[in-house]
Amino acid sequence: MSELCFFIDHSRCIGCQSCVLACAECDTHRGTSMIHLETIARRESVQTAPQICMHCEDPICARVCPADAIKKTPDGVVQSSLKPRCIGCSNCVLSCPFGVPKYMAEMDQMMKCDMCYDRSSVGKKPMCATVCPSGALTFTAMEEIQRTRRGIPINSWKFGAEEVKTEVYVMVPREVTRVNVDLVQIAPTPAALPEDPYDVAAMLEAVPR
Amino acid sequence: MAKLPIAVTELVRQFGPTLHRVPPGGWPRTGEDEKLVKTHCCFCGQQCGIQLRVRNNKVVGFEPWEDFPFNRGKLCPKGVKRYMQDEHPDRLKSPLQRVEGQGFAPISWDAALERTVNEITRIQQTYGHDAVGMLGGASLTNEKAYLVGKFARVALKTPNVDYNGRLCMVSAAAAAKKVLGIDRSANPWSDITKAAVILAAGANIAECAPITTDYLWQARERGGKLIVLDPRLTPIARNADLFIPVRPGGDIGVFNGMLHLMVERGWIDREFIARHTTGFEQVAETVKKYTPEYAAKIAGVPPEMIIRAAEMWGPAPTSFALHARGIEHHSKGVDNCIAMIQLVLATGRIGREGCGYATITGQGNGQGGREQGQKCDQLPGSRDINCLEHRQYIAGVWGIEEAAMPRAGLPMPRMMEAIHDGKIKGLITICNNPVVSLPDANFVREALGKLGFYANIDFFLSETARYADIVLPGSLMEEDDGTTTNVEGRVIRHRQAVEPPGAARVDWKILCEIAARLGRADKFNYSSPRELFDELRVASQGGVSDYSGMTWERIEENNGLFWPCPSPDHPGTPRLYEGGKFGHSDGKARFFPIEWRPSAEMPDDEYPLMLTTGRVVSHFLSGTQTRRIGDLVDQYPQPRCEMHPRLAEKLGVADGDFVKVESRRGNVVVRAQVVKTIRPDTVFVPYHWPLDRSANNLTVRAYDPVSQIPEFKICAVRVSKAPPPTDPIAQLEVQAGGVR
Numbered sequence: 003m004s005e006l007c008f009f010i011d012h013s014r015c016i017g018c019q020s021c022v023l024a025c026a027e028c029d030t031h032r033g034t035s036m037i038h039l040e041t042i043a044r045r046e047s048v049q050t051a052p053q054i055c056m057h058c059e060d061p062i063c064a065r066v067c068p069a070d071a072i073k074k075t076p077d078g079v080v081q082s083s084l085k086p087r088c089i090g091c092s093n094c095v096l097s098c099p100f101g102v103p104k105y106m107a108e109m110d111q112m113m114k115c116d117m118c119y120d121r122s123s124v125g126k127k128p129m130c131a132t133v134c135p136s137g138a139l140t141f142t143a144m145e146e147i148q149r150t151r152r153g154i155p156i157n158s159w160k161f162g163a164e165e166v167k168t169e170v171y172v173m174v175p176r177e178v179t180r181v182n183v184d185l186v187q188i189a190p191t192p193a194a195l196p197e198d199p200y201d202v203a204a205m206l207e208a209v210p211r
Numbered sequence: 212m213a214k215l216p217i218a219v220t221e222l223v224r225q226f227g228p229t230l231h232r233v234p235p236g237g238w239p240r241t242g243e244d245e246k247l248v249k250t251h252c253c254f255c256g257q258q259c260g261i262q263l264r265v266r267n268n269k270v271v272g273f274e275p276w277e278d279f280p281f282n283r284g285k286l287c288p289k290g291v292k293r294y295m296q297d298e299h300p301d302r303l304k305s306p307l308q309r310v311e312g313q314g315f316a317p318i319s320w321d322a323a324l325e326r327t328v329n330e331i332t333r334i335q336q337t338y339g340h341d342a343v344g345m346l347g348g349a350s351l352t353n354e355k356a357y358l359v360g361k362f363a364r365v366a367l368k369t370p371n372v373d374y375n376g377r378l379c380m381v382s383a384a385a386a387a388k389k390v391l392g393i394d395r396s397a398n399p400w401s402d403i404t405k406a407a408v409i410l411a412a413g414a415n416i417a418e419c420a421p422i423t424t425d426y427l428w429q430a431r432e433r434g435g436k437l438i439v440l441d442p443r444l445t446p447i448a449r450n451a452d453l454f455i456p457v458r459p460g461g462d463i464g465v466f467n468g469m470l471h472l473m474v475e476r477g478w479i480d481r482e483f484i485a486r487h488t489t490g491f492e493q494v495a496e497t498v499k500k501y502t503p504e505y506a507a508k509i510a511g512v513p514p515e516m517i518i519r520a521a522e523m524w525g526p527a528p529t530s531f532a533l534h535a536r537g538i539e540h541h542s543k544g545v546d547n548c549i550a551m552i553q554l555v556l557a558t559g560r561i562g563r564e565g566c567g568y569a570t571i572t573g574q575g576n577g578q579g580g581r582e583q584g585q586k587c588d589q590l591p592g593s594r595d596i597n598c599l600e601h602r603q604y605i606a607g608v609w610g611i612e613e614a615a616m617p618r619a620g621l622p623m624p625r626m627m628e629a630i631h632d633g634k635i636k637g638l639i640t641i642c643n644n645p646v647v648s649l650p651d652a653n654f655v656r657e658a659l660g661k662l663g664f665y666a667n668i669d670f671f672l673s674e675t676a677r678y679a680d681i682v683l684p685g686s687l688m689e690e691d692d693g694t695t696t697n698v699e700g701r702v703i704r705h706r707q708a709v710e711p712p713g714a715a716r717v718d719w720k721i722l723c724e725i726a727a728r729l730g731r732a733d734k735f736n737y738s739s740p741r742e743l744f745d746e747l748r749v750a751s752q753g754g755v756s757d758y759s760g761m762t763w764e765r766i767e768e769n770n771g772l773f774w775p776c777p778s779p780d781h782p783g784t785p786r787l788y789e790g791g792k793f794g795h796s797d798g799k800a801r802f803f804p805i806e807w808r809p810s811a812e813m814p815d816d817e818y819p820l821m822l823t824t825g826r827v828v829s830h831f832l833s834g835t836q837t838r839r840i841g842d843l844v845d846q847y848p849q850p851r852c853e854m855h856p857r858l859a860e861k862l863g864v865a866d867g868d869f870v871k872v873e874s875r876r877g878n879v880v881v882r883a884q885v886v887k888t889i890r891p892d893t894v895f896v897p898y899h900w901p902l903d904r905s906a907n908n909l910t911v912r913a914y915d916p917v918s919q920i921p922e923f924k925i926c927a928v929r930v931s932k933a934p935p936p937t938d939p940i941a942q943l944e945v946q947a948g949g950v951r
Contacts, residue, residue: 013450014424014425014428014450015446016417016418016421016424016446016447016828017417017446017828018287018288018417018418018421018446018828019288019828019829019846020285020286020287020288020290020291020421022288023288023291023292023842023846024286024291026842027272027273027291029238029239029240032238032240033232033233033238044884044886045856045866045885045886045887046886046887047444047449047887047888048444048445048446048448048449048888049449050446127275127277127284129275132275132277132284132285133275133284133285133286133290133291134285135282135285135286135287135421135422135424135425136417136421136424136425136428137424137425137428137429150429150432151432152431152432152434198887200444200449200887200888201887202443202444202456202855202887202888202889202890202891203855203857203887203890203891204887205454205456206456206511206512206513206890206891207513208513
């Protein structure tokens, strides 16, 4: 991979779906979008979150593939399944901690974000990170992101006992060093947050600070 | 006989809107024989740079244009998919004639133009020149906007020419002119990123000006604070430092309340006020009574929010104020804007880096569209049509007698009322869909039914075009050359990528041909849009919006030029009011005492809720274009009525239920969307859809007395649970006004 890196900043996302529509326009994807835009809970808030493939250093999807159909390029990009090899078993779909690979029934094959390999392999930015109006998705140099953002980029995750390192970075507050994802979240909201932070009716009744 | 020739369902079957999803020739592959054309998006006022991929005279896709400084490759979903309008199955490719009982039948250009000219002549000979009206649009290039104004006044000889920017930026334009002296955003967008505090009022930036989001976030990365005023918690409000869920129409409470505290606590720049403004003392007197408690009652929010806003805004070293339709679409729209601009003026934070003010222009060429003379009271160069000196200058450019120049005509909503009253009997429209875009849609449909003759120029058969006697197939943005002026006041180049399809023609040729047949060939003898631009430059010379030093080449070389640009060696003016020099003849800005007043229709026992209308990110204005693009319709297929769970519970409505929203003027039946992100006393319905799904069935024909903008942002409604509609309209596809 070139010295440019992929950064996701969830706090910037406005849910516009430019990434979703532009992904389908990339010549690698030709009409099929490979990116997920999650609307977290529209009743509660307008929070949305884009999810591209995180391109794990040691991709679990490839490890669990019985057909050895998922390959990582020397520059760190984890590819969609190889059509001649993929048996459509969906092991990868079930194993990915980020929920990225999709089994496409009409193609009988697993397809996922390949960072617009036709573009990123020749020095262009992936479609989604080029068009993203809010900068929630950015493809740029590490120094540039460090220079221009308040948060810091990290690429270290822990899912239960499983540690994962990814090519793709997420922007987090400065004190965070790793994203820890519990298998079962017992407390529904961290105690530090107000009970219902985006309820306009509650805001109108409360004294803000 | 401007009535529907056949049933709506049959018109929809023939002319759409239908959905287009795949580029011509299928999904392209890199390296295939194609060219990239650097141009701009056809949609909103940001006018993002984009490269269109063109093969065999067909637009087959896009490539981001990362070198264009405004958006640096960024695009919203509308921009990504705008190219799907080309090669669209609904494109009009032949002139059409209304045939009673049959619909629309193709006719030759010659026959269509002859009929148009005969009807106009007949109406004008019988009822006078004023009996024919012309409606232009703010999606037209500067060249076409200029031509529309000249065409109406020189060829039609009518004062009644206006444009759909009347429904968009006119309150902001009037306020900026009154206070600052110039109708233009005061700063380039790069100044937003350098502001220590940003106040965004009535601006759903994430959905209506998505590219501007990155400018806001850049400011925040540098430690800047963001204050958002909106009845809804919009995506930018989610991460604002202070979100004020103001009651629709309550904005002046916040602004005057802030100014009250700023005066009290000394957060105003008295020296700047003394040197560069007039009228402040009276304003200070007016805001005396706007204590936080008094202001909060008007704004419908806790007083602490107003205090916090003043504390953030007042002492800041740099600041930027942004507003949009949320405070402008009111019967006090101009006053709302003035009250907000005065927060800028009182601090003296304008005319320097990181300090300024802007309205977020909504329409593609909203800025240029109003400068070139298609506005009922303006001549090119933002000149005043009632000013003798201005009239004489433009009459000279056009080669007519000053006495022959019509005076100010009726603004668009008043023109529709004059049509309803039978005073205007003939109408030509271009790029304008009032059936969807004007308030009180039932009244608009009734009005159009009374026209003696109606000619519609457009590229798709819009909901309004269905009422036409003659439809003339025009051109898309990418089918012609020209310029527009973006939200910053930056004049940019739109390049032709392809030829219009079939017998469709570029718009300016259509108008010139009608003018020629009306006996004015000598005044409309252009061979290219560049000639129109060169005449426009002369016409703008010495005016406020002076383009005279610009050429298409200079615009291209500089990635756009900001007006005023009065000479060939002038670099353009990205930032206005530097050194506290304002646009009025004495160089001073003006303060105006602003008192809050109620909206035209406040809720009562019968209609207890406030309706506010607006846009969603995947659609643009009346939807003529975006309701034809598959992915954009999938993203937001049909209008939904947003309401708070507390209200929903009271109404016995669950998320996804159908509800009937009724006002004194009409109703819509749409699905409910139950969300905590809206005030419990307010419901929201987006307005991009026609017929029984048109939010404008509900809105009120109340206008700002100065700007004549309709009060889209508040009217009284009641909401009740309704059974799923099963009538023929409901059974149409969603993009045509059906439900899913």
